Amino acid sequence: MSEWISVPDGENMLEGTMLGISALGRRLIIYKTRSGYFATDRRCTHQAADLMRGYFDEDIIECPVHQGRFNVCTGAALSAPASAPLKTYPVRTEDGKVFVEV
């Protein structure tokens, strides 16, 4: 059963930044890109490194340890050593507030 969760301070995020959140026992990252807000799991699918320590540029998050890359909009693994996709979550905005479905 999923639930829409309000993202604290999501409305204040600048383009090109990311925000780590905890919701319903999950650790997620909210990204603000040129094309809007997106959300993914926080752990790399390769060896579970913390992607909040990674390099985020345009629509791509890169693992800080092995440089596997993921598209934050689709979760697709873009380059080795990442091969499994990152789980993504729907995000919507309402009256300036940001919500993620967990």
Next chain:
Amino acid sequence: MTTADDNPDLADDPFDAWYAPSIDRGTLRALMRRTNRQGLLHVGIWLLLCIATGYVVALTRHTLWVWPAMLLYGGVLCFAYAASHECAHGTAFKTRWLNETIFWFTSLVFIEEPLYRRYSHAGHHTHTWFNELDPQKPYGNPMTLTHYLSGTFGLTFYFDAVRQLIRHSRGRFTPQELEFLPPSEIRTAIINSRLMSACYAALLLGGIAFQSPWPFILYFIPRFLGGCIVTLYINTQHMCMAEDLYDHRQTTRSIKCGWLGRLLYWNMNYHIEHHLYPAVPFHALPELNRSIGDQLPPPLNGVVAANADILKAISRQRTEPRFNLSRAN
């Protein structure tokens, strides 16, 4: 309950076991920034040096001077290793296709299949200098002089690289290789290995068929001779350091280098810094060193001094097999 936790680390991050120096997160993010300029500059200068030293080989080809000329040219050529390594991390260029193109080209020069290299190098960063776990740990303590000489002066590395390429072309991988190369990537690794083998075979057979010396004096022999020069640099990374520790300060070594060494080696003399933060591109490593250098052991004074230190340690390991060059000693 939803909470923002931008700053706190994941409680069970598997990589938290490793020593990490203190550095401001904003500074670190700024250091991770990518650019094409520095990568293009390094590749451009490397290619110009290859052309210049290769021209000397051509000029001296009918004299005995061709041998030192091939050593010099081969030494420069084999620094393809450094570009290939940076591209394996994906940090050499901001533009991805540029990174992957240079990765392929320099891996071809250095004789390392790029996809396999990327996975095995990821394993090296996961398990840096852990016996049985680090896929890029070809030697351990105690070292012997035979290990050092055969590993450094090309024979072992060159023939191992060729053997591995042939094995991968035939679709044969060792159980250890299959631990870090996922099944979904094996087909690509085999195709890459076959393409690379075809390139070397065409060069070799072309040289024989047309009775041309060029493939031999501009690739095969210099690649063989020059390998020892880059290997002297590679030796400084981990050789005779402590093993099986979650602390890059003790398992890894940084050295000082002159401008030419730093240029050809793509700043990998800052090797502790590179292992601590592999997402920081090569061109930002001096700046990273300025931020955290006071928390790291002081670098050794150059590649010759580091290799001399290694040779002294090898001598000492004959009587003290557990001796290593970690600064904790």
